[in-house]
Amino acid sequence: MIVNVVTIAGTDPSGGAGIQADLKAFSANGAYGMSVITALVAQTTTGVAEVREVPPEFVTAQLTTLLDDVRVDAVKIGMLANAGVIRAVVAALDRYAPPHVVLDPVMVAKSGDRLLAPEAVAVLRDELLPRVDLITPNLPEAADLLGEREIRRADDMPAQAERLAELGAKQVLLKGGHLTGESSVDLLSGDGVCEFLPGERVVTNNDHGTGCTLSAAIAALRPQRPDWPTAVREAKQYLTAALRESHRLDVGHGHGPVHHFHQWW
Numbered sequence: 001m002i003v004n005v006v007t008i009a010g011t012d013p014s015g016g017a018g019i020q021a022d023l024k025a026f027s028a029n030g031a032y033g034m035s036v037i038t039a040l041v042a043q044t045t046t047g048v049a050e051v052r053e054v055p056p057e058f059v060t061a062q063l064t065t066l067l068d069d070v071r072v073d074a075v076k077i078g079m080l081a082n083a084g085v086i087r088a089v090v091a092a093l094d095r096y097a098p099p100h101v102v103l104d105p106v107m108v109a110k111s112g113d114r115l116l117a118p119e120a121v122a123v124l125r126d127e128l129l130p131r132v133d134l135i136t137p138n139l140p141e142a143a144d145l146l147g148e149r150e151i152r153r154a155d156d157m158p159a160q161a162e163r164l165a166e167l168g169a170k171q172v173l174l175k176g177g178h179l180t181g182e183s184s185v186d187l188l189s190g191d192g193v194c195e196f197l198p199g200e201r202v203v204t205n206n207d208h209g210t211g212c213t214l215s216a217a218i219a220a221l222r223p224q225r226p227d228w229p230t231a232v233r234e235a236k237q238y239l240t241a242a243l244r245e246s247h248r249l250d251v252g253h254g255h256g257p258v259h260h261f262h263q264w265w
């Protein structure tokens with residue numbers, strides 16, 4: 001049976017990040033994809049022009065309508081925009097208790113534009129984070145959640161993942177995409193095990209939506225794999241391949257998207 005996976009996130013008309021990227025990553029990783037939209041974002045490869053946040057009551061309406069009808073095998077949460085939307089998602093998680101919830105704590109776009117109100121960071125940390133199974137912060141997001149300065153060395157990642165786990169996340173995938181160097185290393189920590197996931201650093205300007213793609217691929221794979229480490233390792237391989245294939249795309253003038261491919265022929 002094909003697994004059903006839902007993304008709760010904002011949009012990207014250029015198809016590189018947010019809902020659009022998530023749905024492509026779900027399909028490419030063997031899942032049936034569904035979506036609940038939290039914000040309409042006028043953005044492209046060059047940045048964000050405008051954001052229209054969906055009223056929290058309508059996020060609730062989308063969630064309850066969907067979850068009353070459809071069995072959901074995993075959830076990926078991305079851009080949440082504000083505290084009201086976060087609380088709508090928290091209420092739905094409490095009511096429906098879906099399995100395998102992945103939170104990408106999206107705060108700022110690659111272009112520097114804010115996608116989460118600064119005052120909502122504490123709500124995300126205190127009310128949502130303890131209710132999810134895996135969080136996937138990049139290094140600036142990890143620092144923001146902990147109220148710390150951003151770390152700059154891979155050696156400091158295990159201790160920081162430990163501090164994030166103390167906030168209530170069962171599994172932490174700390175993404176090292178913002179470190180410089182030959183490899184793009186991430187760290188997975190949970191169930192008392194801490195593992196560096198090495199990754200070849202692909203030289204490309206097409207790195208818009210890498211975080212969305214990774215967390216969506218994890219959510220798609222988790223119900224199809226025996227445990228988190230297996231799903232996360234495979235999702236990271238998928239992302240590296242999608243980055244490697246991105247040179248085949250010609251989309252926009254800024255940070256282009258990765259290529260989600262699933263060749264069936």
Ligand SMILES: Nc1ncnc2c1ncn2[C@@H]1O[C@H](COP(=O)(O)OP(=O)(O)OP(=O)(O)O)[C@@H](O)[C@H]1O
Pocket residue numbers: 017108109110137138139175176177178184185186199200201202203204207208209210211212213214236239240243
């Ligand atoms: N050039 C690259 N080559 C290989 N892997 C990369 C590269 N850039 C980022 N990654 C990987 O992509 C994933 C996302 O990392 P990053 O820290 O950039 O997340 P992010 O800032 O949340 O992404 P975004 O905001 O674009 O969605 C991580 O697994 C990271 O290691």
Ligand SMILES: Cc1ncc(CO)c(N)n1
Pocket residue numbers: 009010011012017018019041043078079106108109110115208209210211212
């Ligand atoms: C909707 C959305 N979510 C996440 C990101 C982060 O890349 C983005 N640019 N847009």
